[in-house]
Amino acid sequence: MKTGIFICHCGHNIKHTVDVKKLSEYFKKFPNVTVSQDYVFVCSEPGQDMIKEAIEKEGLDRVIIASCTPSLHGEMFKDVLKKADLNPFLLRRVSIREHCSWVGDDIEANTEKAKRYILAGLYSSAHHVPLEEKIVEVEKSALIIGGGVSGLSAALFLSKMGMQVYLVEKEAELGGHVRALKNVWPSGRDGKSIVDEMVAELQSRNNVEIFTSTTIGGFEGFFGNYEVKLDTPEGQRKVIAGGAIIAIGFSPFDPSIKPELGYGYDKRVITTLEFEQNVDQLQLPENPRVAILHCVGSRDDQLGKPYCSRVCCVNALRVGDALKSRYKDSYVESFYMDVRAHPKGGEEFFEDTQEKGVLFTRANVAEITPTPTGVVVRGEDTLFGEIFERRFDLVVLSIGMSPPEDSKLIANLLKITLDKDQFFLEAHIKLRPFDTAVKGIFIAGSCSGPKDVEESINHGRASAVKLFGFLNLGYAYVDPFISWVDPKRCSGCRMCEQACVAKAIKYDEEKRIVRVEEAACMGCGLCNATCPSSAIILKGYIDRMIDDEISAFMEAI
Amino acid sequence: MKGKKLKTGEIENALNRFLKDEQHLVLGFKKDESGVSHHIFKGSLDHYSLLNPVFGANAALYLRRLFSKGSQVMLMLRPCEIRACVELNKLTQIEREDIIAVSIDCPGTVSSKEKKEEVPAELHELNDYFKNKDSMRWACSVCGEKRAVVGDAGIRIDEKGNYWAIPYTEKGEVLLSLIDGEPEEVPAELLAAKEQKKDKFQVDMEIFNKDFEKCIMCMNCRDMCPVCYCIDCVFNGDEYLPKGDALLNKVFRIGSVKMPRGKDLFHFIRMYHVSQTCVGCGACEEACPQGIPLTKYFKGVSERLQDIFSYMSGRSFDEPIPYVTFLEDELKDATD
Amino acid sequence: MTDEAKEKNPEIVGFACSYCTFKASEMAGSLRMKYPEGVKLIQVPCSSRVDPAFVIKAVFEGADGVFVAGCHPGDCHFIKGNYYTRRKIVALKEMFDAFSMKEKLRLFWVSAAEARRFIDKVTTFYNDIKEKKNEREKA
Numbered sequence A: 001m002k003t004g005i006f007i008c009h010c011g012h013n014i015k016h017t018v019d020v021k022k023l024s025e026y027f028k029k030f031p032n033v034t035v036s037q038d039y040v041f042v043c044s045e046p047g048q049d050m051i052k053e054a055i056e057k058e059g060l061d062r063v064i065i066a067s068c069t070p071s072l073h074g075e076m077f078k079d080v081l082k083k084a085d086l087n088p089f090l091l092r093r094v095s096i097r098e099h100c101s102w103v104g105d106d107i108e109a110n111t112e113k114a115k116r117y118i119l120a121g122l123y124s125s126a127h128h129v130p131l132e133e134k135i136v137e138v139e140k141s142a143l144i145i146g147g148g149v150s151g152l153s154a155a156l157f158l159s160k161m162g163m164q165v166y167l168v169e170k171e172a173e174l175g176g177h178v179r180a181l182k183n184v185w186p187s188g189r190d191g192k193s194i195v196d197e198m199v200a201e202l203q204s205r206n207n208v209e210i211f212t213s214t215t216i217g218g219f220e221g222f223f224g225n226y227e228v229k230l231d232t233p234e235g236q237r238k239v240i241a242g243g244a245i246i247a248i249g250f251s252p253f254d255p256s257i258k259p260e261l262g263y264g265y266d267k268r269v270i271t272t273l274e275f276e277q278n279v280d281q282l283q284l285p286e287n288p289r290v291a292i293l294h295c296v297g298s299r300d301d302q303l304g305k306p307y308c309s310r311v312c313c314v315n316a317l318r319v320g321d322a323l324k325s326r327y328k329d330s331y332v333e334s335f336y337m338d339v340r341a342h343p344k345g346g347e348e349f350f351e352d353t354q355e356k357g358v359l360f361t362r363a364n365v366a367e368i369t370p371t372p373t374g375v376v377v378r379g380e381d382t383l384f385g386e387i388f389e390r391r392f393d394l395v396v397l398s399i400g401m402s403p404p405e406d407s408k409l410i411a412n413l414l415k416i417t418l419d420k421d422q423f424f425l426e427a428h429i430k431l432r433p434f435d436t437a438v439k440g441i442f443i444a445g446s447c448s449g450p451k452d453v454e455e456s457i458n459h460g461r462a463s464a465v466k467l468f469g470f471l472n473l474g475y476a477y478v479d480p481f482i483s484w485v486d487p488k489r490c491s492g493c494r495m496c497e498q499a500c501v502a503k504a505i506k507y508d509e510e511k512r513i514v515r516v517e518e519a520a521c522m523g524c525g526l527c528n529a530t531c532p533s534s535a536i537i538l539k540g541y542i543d544r545m546i547d548d549e550i551s552a553f554m555e556a557i
Numbered sequence B: 001m002k003g004k005k006l007k008t009g010e011i012e013n014a015l016n017r018f019l020k021d022e023q024h025l026v027l028g029f030k031k032d033e034s035g036v037s038h039h040i041f042k043g044s045l046d047h048y049s050l051l052n053p054v055f056g057a058n059a060a061l062y063l064r065r066l067f068s069k070g071s072q073v074m075l076m077l078r079p080c081e082i083r084a085c086v087e088l089n090k091l092t093q094i095e096r097e098d099i100i101a102v103s104i105d106c107p108g109t110v111s112s113k114e115k116k117e118e119v120p121a122e123l124h125e126l127n128d129y130f131k132n133k134d135s136m137r138w139a140c141s142v143c144g145e146k147r148a149v150v151g152d153a154g155i156r157i158d159e160k161g162n163y164w165a166i167p168y169t170e171k172g173e174v175l176l177s178l179i180d181g182e183p184e185e186v187p188a189e190l191l192a193a194k195e196q197k198k199d200k201f202q203v204d205m206e207i208f209n210k211d212f213e214k215c216i217m218c219m220n221c222r223d224m225c226p227v228c229y230c231i232d233c234v235f236n237g238d239e240y241l242p243k244g245d246a247l248l249n250k251v252f253r254i255g256s257v258k259m260p261r262g263k264d265l266f267h268f269i270r271m272y273h274v275s276q277t278c279v280g281c282g283a284c285e286e287a288c289p290q291g292i293p294l295t296k297y298f299k300g301v302s303e304r305l306q307d308i309f310s311y312m313s314g315r316s317f318d319e320p321i322p323y324v325t326f327l328e329d330e331l332k333d334a335t336d
Numbered sequence C: 001m002t003d004e005a006k007e008k009n010p011e012i013v014g015f016a017c018s019y020c021t022f023k024a025s026e027m028a029g030s031l032r033m034k035y036p037e038g039v040k041l042i043q044v045p046c047s048s049r050v051d052p053a054f055v056i057k058a059v060f061e062g063a064d065g066v067f068v069a070g071c072h073p074g075d076c077h078f079i080k081g082n083y084y085t086r087r088k089i090v091a092l093k094e095m096f097d098a099f100s101m102k103e104k105l106r107l108f109w110v111s112a113a114e115a116r117r118f119i120d121k122v123t124t125f126y127n128d129i130k131e132k133k134n135e136r137e138k139a
């Protein structure tokens, strides 16, 4: 066996806490290691060339790349092997960044740990065999769940790129929350006109099918060929989608969860959303006293909502601004934790409102009590450490964005993951912010965390670009990591068959052994772990590979 | 519960009636000059013995991969043997159609290894013989299910020494229909389960190492275990042991090492493999040339592991083996 | 690291499901969270791939502790895999208990989002084992 080991510095990211030189020297000693080399950026163009050349020149038949975590750059490195005419499954990735250099400070300990990880890769790779990636056809169509601004922008992009689009909206009307906003920051436009424009453009296109008052009833299959059941008012419809974008938005935080806010039973305590919708009908005295509360349902660990909702500070400022414009001599006081005026121009807007006379008090508000003579706000001024109690005619709660109410439902149907706050989880916060862990399923807009309109539209378009890239190829590779039965070793006990969740294992009454229905196998490996004699094996994760990894960790081989 | 009281010789008559069919066989015991042993009867019985006082092997071992078409075997065996057959049925190693599994109340047995003298095969003599506790095989002395309450039917013995045939399934009724007489209510004492206090098996690695010190890894224990059914056991190769260059590599890299012992791996993994199906018969220990107290470990561990799922190997044909099923709402404190 | 430190520092092998715990460990890495270097992970597609034989093997090859980690019940990417894992690992724990080495095996549910929980779980496990190990050595 001729193994090539390539150890990445990742600039400084790995090198600063792992002695990469020592590692590459160390592995040179192994008889089956032909090349052992460290390099500044293995993923760079010259880095890739270096690997390709080594394969060709030295006739390598195993390649180990010790660098970042295997879920990054996977396809790229596989391509390097393909270009050098080597089966891509003879590649072994070893994570010495996310699992070594970044999680420990001691260079000696990290180097030892990286050494064992590479050793595990080396021993385990001996059991790699060339595998064939199956090619499946990809349906050039996309399912978009949610018709808010993010879903609309994704649908528009894909439609313009020539993909068939199925847009599914739960409500009777498209547009999501933006439809109800009167004065969208920062453009000042009416939300309804923004969404109507997008909807009109979408409706004019002939490769878009819009389903309103519709929910997802079923979602089966795999990338390239998802079978989707839609529960429409006209009954169930089945569509085939190559991929999907989830854009189900957010739910406005419901302040009645916190009874101390006094919301829900007195019309003098309202949310920013209600203020926006009813600003003309508010019955206020001549020089009204109004309190505005920031961060309601955000940055609140007790509620399990530790995140900042990004829009509520600006919303609070807009309320103050609107009031000061209408009632010049009003008394408007904003209670904040600290002001995070997110979008461009936010900080200037903050100064503006201050100039207009809105008072800002850094405070912890403890209690809001509507009384016949006014709404009483009690709290602590955290700048001066004083307890205060003030009376107002109106209290506006600047509510945050909570996860969409259907997040759990959709996550279960599409078998994807939610984050700890119940928003949809990105595959990687920084590097893959539009992907989910499942191939061909993307997320867009505020369903992956609070975003404003512009961000949501951009996020929607970016997800659409990503999905387009996948769909447009027209084909996809399927991981060949499925199970296989050794007919000579199978005892026909049917244990695996009983356990398999996908019902992918079939019993042959004649031969009295089982076989795997390849198309149905999900590749979980439950069968392999259930068969005492491992007569059924999961390709890519066979016993010997894992056994040898264990041995390498323990240096027992 | 109803059953038929058996007159002397009636079992033999019934089995002979069963054997009239060309396709029918009886697997039971035969007594001749050399002693009592497992025997398959065809046509008619010959020196039939209901009991076998000496334990050599578990007969279920010989029934693996029993897929005959059309023929039927009446199994007249000890409860632990019937229970192993039931597990093997779940493991698709024995076709349900091919057998009628009849268990027989077991007075206990003598180990084939310790048999020094003639052991009586008659019930009352045997009971007298076992008054001396030490003469009983260890596995039998701790056996939790000596009663013939498993399988399709059971041959039970009441306090007065009467024999009863009691059917548990439709197949059991076949046996009953071959027996003369009318079914009657069986005595209450046969129905009551004897409350047994089981001591939880508890050892540590020091004890294990001492007990298994003499193990030579011949794997006879596995070969004779009725529920170690695999055509090609994972331990047939020696891949799980570092050896040759790999072993030396290790020594050169990290210095002197203790020679790796595959023993603990072999016994632990096998123990886990049979943890839900082990019937505690002690056939493994019987087969061990080195006198390792295997039953203590295998039976002890499997009882603890079966208890978690309220499972008992061989109790019923219908209970699935716990590792191939689950309940969503269970084992709440499983995680750490 | 001196040889003495090596002696006293436990070796932990963890089996981590690709879709949840392994993802959480990647996130923990990206966020530069720290955990003891004695903890090493083996990636499996699903916690249900973990054959108890692997755990047994790891222990007899010298691991001071082994953990199996997967998605929370109900969240398995492969729909039900982790319910089987739970049964098998619970049984294996009972077996280890019979040999008075229950503390060597743990089962965690850690979702892809729970980087902090991942760190907490492995660090606590490591520290508990280390304490016991050093106690034993002193005795």
Ligand SMILES: Cc1cc2nc3c(=O)[nH]c(=O)nc-3n(C[C@H](O)[C@H](O)[C@H](O)COP(=O)(O)OP(=O)(O)OC[C@H]3O[C@@H](n4cnc5c(N)ncnc54)[C@H](O)[C@@H]3O)c2cc1C
Residues within 6 Å of the ligand: A145, A146, A147, A148, A149, A150, A151, A168, A169, A170, A171, A174, A175, A176, A177, A178, A181, A183, A184, A185, A186, A214, A215, A216, A247, A248, A249, A250, A251, A252, A272, A273, A311, A315, A399, A400, A401, A404, A406, A410, A444, A445, A446, A447, A451, A452, A453, A454, A456
């Ligand atoms: C009070 C308030 C004021 C705001 N003001 C501003 C502002 O001035 N400027 C600004 O930039 N941003 C503002 N925002 C933020 C803005 O509303 C969001 O950025 C925007 O709505 C996000 O769009 P979206 O498409 O992600 O989600 P949404 O607008 O929530 O749209 C999601 C859509 O998905 C649908 N859906 C949900 N579940 C399902 C399902 N199961 N099946 C099918 N469809 C489903 C919903 O019905 C909805 O139509 C404000 C937010 C709040 C709370």
Ligand code: SF4
Residues within 6 Å of the ligand: A482, A483, A499, A500, A501, A502, A503, A504, A505, A516, A520, A521, A522, A523, A524, A525, A526, A527, A528, A538
């Ligand atoms: S890998 Fe999973 S889905 Fe495939 S056959 Fe095995 S148990 Fe079934």
Ligand code: SF4
Residues within 6 Å of the ligand: A485, A489, A490, A491, A492, A493, A494, A495, A496, A497, A513, A514, A530, A531, A532, A533, A534, A535, A536
């Ligand atoms: S569990 Fe193993 S031996 Fe049994 S049927 Fe499946 S592959 Fe064959």
Ligand code: SF4
Residues within 6 Å of the ligand: B055, B078, B079, B080, B081, B106, B107, B108, B109, B139, B140, B141, B143, B144, B145, B146, B280, B281, B282
């Ligand atoms: S183990 Fe039980 S059933 Fe088996 S021979 Fe001994 S006493 Fe009889």
Ligand code: SF4
Residues within 6 Å of the ligand: A532, A533, B222, B227, B228, B229, B230, B232, B233, B234, B235, B269, B270, B273, B274
């Ligand atoms: S030890 Fe395990 S693999 Fe070997 S025969 Fe027994 S059950 Fe099968």
Ligand code: SF4
Residues within 6 Å of the ligand: B224, B225, B226, B227, B228, B274, B277, B278, B279, B280, B281, B282, B283, B284, B285, B294, B295, B298, B299
């Ligand atoms: S392990 Fe021993 S006691 Fe258990 S079934 Fe097998 S032979 Fe009988």
Ligand code: SF4
Residues within 6 Å of the ligand: B214, B215, B216, B217, B218, B219, B220, B221, B222, B287, B288, B289, B290, B291, B292, B294
């Ligand atoms: S039969 Fe005895 S000596 Fe042989 S492997 Fe089993 S325990 Fe060891």
